[in-house]
Amino acid sequence: MSTRLGRATVLLLCLLPGPLRAEEEFHFDAAAFEKKSLEWGGYAELKGEHSDINQDGALSRLNLYREPRSTLDRLGATLQLDGSYTRGITSFNWRVQGSAAQDDLAWNDQAELFEGYASIKAAPSTTIELGKKTFKWGKGYAWNPVGFIARPKDPNEPEEAMEGFIGAGLDLIRSFAGPLRTMALTTVALPVWQGVNEDFGERDNVNLAAKLYFLFHDTDIDLLWYGGNSRTTRYGLDFSRNLTTNLEIHGELAHTPRQPVRTLMTDNSVTTHDVADTSWLVGLRYLSERELTTIVEYYHNGDGYNTEEIDRFFNLVADGSAQYETTGATTLLDKAASLSQLYSRPQPGRDSLYLRLSQKEPFDLLYFAPGLTAIMNLDDHSWSLSPEAVYTGFTNWELRLRFSLLNGAVFSEYGEKQNSNKLELRIRYFF
Amino acid sequence: MGRKMILPLLLLAAWLAPSPALALTAGEVLTKVDRNLEPESSEMYRKLINIEPDGSKKEFVLYSVRKGRDKMVALFLAPASEKGRASLRLDDNMWLYIPSVGKPIRITSLQSVVGGVFNNADILRLDYTTEYEPTKMEESGAGYLLDLKAKTAAVAYDRLKMTVDKKALVPTRVECYAASGLLIKTLYYKEIKDFGGGIVRPSVLETDSPLYKGYKSVMIYASIKKRALADEVFTLNYLPRVEELR
Numbered sequence: 001m002s003t004r005l006g007r008a009t010v011l012l013l014c015l016l017p018g019p020l021r022a023e024e025e026f027h028f029d030a031a032a033f034e035k036k037s038l039e040w041g042g043y044a045e046l047k048g049e050h051s052d053i054n055q056d057g058a059l060s061r062l063n064l065y066r067e068p069r070s071t072l073d074r075l076g077a078t079l080q081l082d083g084s085y086t087r088g089i090t091s092f093n094w095r096v097q098g099s100a101a102q103d104d105l106a107w108n109d110q111a112e113l114f115e116g117y118a119s120i121k122a123a124p125s126t127t128i129e130l131g132k133k134t135f136k137w138g139k140g141y142a143w144n145p146v147g148f149i150a151r152p153k154d155p156n157e158p159e160e161a162m163e164g165f166i167g168a169g170l171d172l173i174r175s176f177a178g179p180l181r182t183m184a185l186t187t188v189a190l191p192v193w194q195g196v197n198e199d200f201g202e203r204d205n206v207n208l209a210a211k212l213y214f215l216f217h218d219t220d221i222d223l224l225w226y227g228g229n230s231r232t233t234r235y236g237l238d239f240s241r242n243l244t245t246n247l248e249i250h251g252e253l254a255h256t257p258r259q260p261v262r263t264l265m266t267d268n269s270v271t272t273h274d275v276a277d278t279s280w281l282v283g284l285r286y287l288s289e290r291e292l293t294t295i296v297e298y299y300h301n302g303d304g305y306n307t308e309e310i311d312r313f314f315n316l317v318a319d320g321s322a323q324y325e326t327t328g329a330t331t332l333l334d335k336a337a338s339l340s341q342l343y344s345r346p347q348p349g350r351d352s353l354y355l356r357l358s359q360k361e362p363f364d365l366l367y368f369a370p371g372l373t374a375i376m377n378l379d380d381h382s383w384s385l386s387p388e389a390v391y392t393g394f395t396n397w398e399l400r401l402r403f404s405l406l407n408g409a410v411f412s413e414y415g416e417k418q419n420s421n422k423l424e425l426r427i428r429y430f431f
Numbered sequence: 432m433g434r435k436m437i438l439p440l441l442l443l444a445a446w447l448a449p450s451p452a453l454a455l456t457a458g459e460v461l462t463k464v465d466r467n468l469e470p471e472s473s474e475m476y477r478k479l480i481n482i483e484p485d486g487s488k489k490e491f492v493l494y495s496v497r498k499g500r501d502k503m504v505a506l507f508l509a510p511a512s513e514k515g516r517a518s519l520r521l522d523d524n525m526w527l528y529i530p531s532v533g534k535p536i537r538i539t540s541l542q543s544v545v546g547g548v549f550n551n552a553d554i555l556r557l558d559y560t561t562e563y564e565p566t567k568m569e570e571s572g573a574g575y576l577l578d579l580k581a582k583t584a585a586v587a588y589d590r591l592k593m594t595v596d597k598k599a600l601v602p603t604r605v606e607c608y609a610a611s612g613l614l615i616k617t618l619y620y621k622e623i624k625d626f627g628g629g630i631v632r633p634s635v636l637e638t639d640s641p642l643y644k645g646y647k648s649v650m651i652y653a654s655i656k657k658r659a660l661a662d663e664v665f666t667l668n669y670l671p672r673v674e675e676l677r
Contacts, residue, residue, distance in 0.1 A: 026635060030476035030653035033492055033508050035677035041511050082515075082530065084674070091675060121675055124661035136533040161531040173669060175662035181521060184668040213667065218524055220537070220667070240537050242524065245585050248537045287539050364643060366483055366547065395489055396512045430512035 040083030047101075047426045049074040051419040054406070058317040058416035059344055062336055065324055067105060072419075076101030080161065091119045095161060114163045127171040134164035135188060137211055137224060139240040139250035142354040142375070143299045143347070145279035146236030146254045148226035149190055149200075149209045155346055155354060155375055156386070156404075165190055165197045182215040192230040201230030218242070224254075232258045246287040253280045259303050264312045264339055268332070277302035283354075291360040297353070304350040305343070307379050307411075313343040314411045349413060351378040367393035382408020382415050398428040457565035460575055463600045464593075465558040468632050472498045474676070475655040476508075479554070481547030484645030491545050493554070494677055496658065500561040502665040505554055506673045513545070517673045520555040521665055523585040528670045535667045548616055548638045548648040552587030559593075562586045573597050588615060599623055601632050616640035626655045 051072045053060050060068075078099040085092045094116045100109035117131025138144030142155035151162050167190040174183045190207045192200050201207075207228025214221045224236035233256070240250040259277035264270055283297035305313075313336065320332030342348065358371040369390045376383040388402035404422045408415030455463070469475070479491040491513060495505040501522040507513040515530040518538070526535040538551060545554070563579035563586070570576075579591040589610035594603050605618040617640070620633035636650040663669060664676065 026478075026480060026649055026651050028476075028478040028492075028651040028653050033476060033494070035674075039674070041514055043512075086675065119672070121672065124663040124669065127672065134533050138534075139536075141536075159529065159532045161533070171668055173663040173666050175666060182666045182668075184666060186668065215521070215524070215667070218522070242537060242539065242585075245523075245587065246539050248539070250537070285537070364646070366481065366646065367489070392512065393489070395510050398512060428512075430510070430514075 035086075037087060038083070038085050040081065041431060042079065042081040042083075043428045043430045045076075045078040045080075045426060045428045047074075047076045047078070047424065049076075049422055049424045051422040054415075054417060054420040057418060057420070058314045058411075059340075059418040061321040062317050062333060062340060063418055064105075065321060065330075065333060069104065072104050074101055074103035089121045091121075093117055093119060097161065112163055114161055125173045127169075129169040129171070132164045132166045133169065134162050135167075135169075135186075135209070136162070137222065137236075137238075138252050139220065139222075139238045140252050140281045140283060140297060140299070141285075141295050141356070142297050143281055143352075144252065145281055145299070145301070146222070146224045146238050146252045148224060148231075148234055148236065148254075149188060149207075152345065156373070156384075165200055167191070167197075179217050180214060182213065184213040186211040186213070190228070190230075197230075201228075203230075205229040207231070232256055232260070234259075248285040249283070250285070251280070251282040254278070254302075256303070261303050262339075262342060263305070263309055264316060264343075266312060268316060268335065270339065275303055279303070293356075293358045293360070295354070295356040299347065299352045299354065301347060301350055301352070305348050306350060310343060310349060310380075310413070311411050313339060314416055317416075344417075347375075347377070347413075349377050349379045352376065353378055367391060377408070377413040380408060380412035380415075382406075382412035384414050384417075396430045398426075398430070400424075400426045400428075402426070457568035457575075457577055458560070460568065460577065460595055460600065461560050461563070461565055461579070461593075464595055464602055465560050467599070467601050469497065469655065470628075470630065470657045471500070472658060472660055473655060474658045474660075476653045478651045478653070479545060479547075479549060480649045480651070481545070481549075482647045482649065489547070494673075495555075496660055496664065496673075496676060498660045498662070498665060500558045502662070503555045503557065504665060504670070504673050506677075515674070517670050518551060518555055519665060519667065519670050520551075520557065522557075522561075523583070525551055525555065526667060526670065530671070533671075535670050548640045548643050548646055549650065550587065553618075553638070553650075559591075563591060570597075574603065599631070603633075614641055616642070624652075626652075628657055630655050630657075 053070055053072055055070060076099060078097065080097045082095045095114040097114055098111035113132060115133050117129050117133045120128040135149045136147060138146040142158050144153055149165060167188045169186060169188045172185045188209045190197060190209060192198065192203050192205050194203065205228055207230050209226040212223045219239055219241040222238045226234045234254060236254040238252040240248065242248050256277040258274045260272050261275050262270055262272050279300060279302040281297055281299045286294045316332060317336045320336050323329050323332050353376045355374040358369055360369055362370065371388045373386040374383060384404055384406045386402055386404040388400060391399045402424045406414040406417050406420055474496045477493045479493060481489045491507060492509040493505045494508055495503060497503040503520045505518045507516040517528045519526045525538050527538045528535040562582060564582055565577050566580050567578040568575055574597055575595040577593040577595060579593060581589050588607040590608040592606040596603050602620045607615045609615055616638050619637040621635040621637065622633055623631060624634035625631050634652045637647060639647050
């Protein structure tokens with residue numbers, strides 16, 4: 001009897017899932033994760049997009065006037081390779097991205113070295129970095145007015161890697177006991193020469209930028225400065241603090257006393273004038289009890305165009321489109337195209353609002369995160385709304401389905417975009 | 432003197448010698464629990480496994496270092512999709528660094544960077560004595576039962592009910608409650624192992640939660656070592672370079 005009972009117990013224990021079989025189920029060989037001098041990884045991505053064209057929009061009339069169409073399909077692939085090689089106190093780090101895409105109109109491909117730099121760690125408190133590196137300064141999620149030596153962020157993809165600039169940096173850190181816990185100084189020398197950082201600003205200059213960080217009374221504070229002749233001098237301040245365990249507040253303030261701004265005038269001439277640009281951002285991040293993360297940010301772009309200035313650009317495109325239809329001439333459209341980098345960049349206006357909602361694992365669906373991103377131009381009340389669903393349940397795979405709807409009145413930012421909506425499926429495999 | 436004196440002396444010695452059960456206050460038990468779980472300055476490797484109701488698993492490997500009672504950093508080594516992510520905790524402040532984002536962002540203790548039942552406060556757990564005050568201790572058989580109350584509202588769980596193994600002075604079970612009295616999760620410390628260097632502690636931490644019915648998360652500890660670390664390692668500027676500590 002007791003033998004039978006014993007066997008039955010053993011059988012039951014074997015069948016039971018969970019804690020009772022912990023010893024058999026869970027094994028961890030830490031030796032397999034020992035540090036290697038060469039580390040590498042990255043991801044491969046496949047992305048399919050279908051866009052409905054806003055045929056009355058200024059940007060579709062500007063970009064697609066030779067081949068007007070109602071839809072545009074695009075299939076693209078991206079490969080990103082990251083890695084590092086460490087020898088003693090020196091490490092070499094790189095991030096390379098290559099992409100290719102075929103849409104209904106053309107084939108595009110490119111390869112960029114996003115980052116490639118040597119890091120010399122003389123001590124935990126002192127690091128020297130030489131090479132191409134991304135310096136993402138600022139506390140904002142969607143925008144960073146104090147990102148003085150970074151490329152502009154795309155608020156639709158704020159977490160994506162960006163191309164850096166070539167420079168030399170020195171990082172000094174000191175820790176303390178008391179209300180001031182940390183103080184850190186980052187200084188960067190950024191040259192602009194022929195073939196080096198030419199897209200940063202005026203050539204044949206060596207520029208300097210610095211960031212002084214404090215962790216003071218549980219608040220992150222940065223004082224930022226940029227000086228040099230490639231761009232005009234600018235000053236910045238940012239902060240971030242948890243108000244409660246689930247509520248964070250952050251902000252940025254950037255001041256450029258003399259910021260040159262190119263503006264289209266009513267006679268279609270272009271003038272450059274200096275403005276005292278004060279841009280700022282304030283944001284909140286809130287996590288609800290049901291694990292809904294809300295990020296909201298208000299951004300004032302001090303050197304952005306007012307609605308009248310933006311209207312002039314859209315008028316120029318409308319006139320150019322009419323000119324092309326009646327005479328076949330493209331003079332006005334060519335002029336508009338030369339200004340489109342200024343007027344069709346993300347958030348060319350003065351005041352914008354960003355809202356992102358992300359729900360972690362609703363209905364107990366592990367690794368599933370639906371989200372919603374809304375960006376509104378507060379000057380003309382146009383907006384984009386992008387619901388999405390992300391699934392990361394398959395190890396090293398990420399699937400994202402996103403739909404973007406753009407809406408606005410005539411001559412508004414989102415009312416004149418090239419697309420009226422876009423459906424996008426992105427599949428990434430990390431290795 | 433002889434035999435007549437031996438018995439009274441033995442009785443006196445027995446009376447003077449405090450029994451182990453009565454010798455420790457709740458605060459002392461908690462302090463010993465902290466030191467037995469991890470040395471004050473150390474590095475360790477952990478594997479975290481999330482198990483879904485259908486038995487499918489997702490695994491994460493973390494390298495972490497800690498110093499003192501309020502500083503900790505965790506770096507993800509696997510899977511590839513998470514590799515390079517690093518979290519820093521300095522007292523109640525927490526940040527997450529994602530390589531592609533390129534800068535640390537502030538996070539909250541209740542969030543989970545890996546999904547599953549463990550949240551950031553579990554992964555970057557500080558000493559219990561740093562965050563909790565014992566309010567009551569009872570003895571039951573081979574264990575102590577401690578009631579712990581969070582010292583501030585910034586702590587992830589408002590109250591803990593901790594069962595401590597009397598002999599090993601390590602926790603065996605910890606129930607975590609919200610301020611509302613809701614049971615958020617239960618932690619089970621298991622499989623005591625000798626890690627060397629005088630570190631003898633549970634090597635497996637399991638958790639389940641009534642909020643995630645059928646789901647379970649497990650943390651397996653390996654290679655815990657004492658290590659001297661500079662304070663500057665636990666700063667935002669150092670966070671992107673944590674890998675270089677390994």
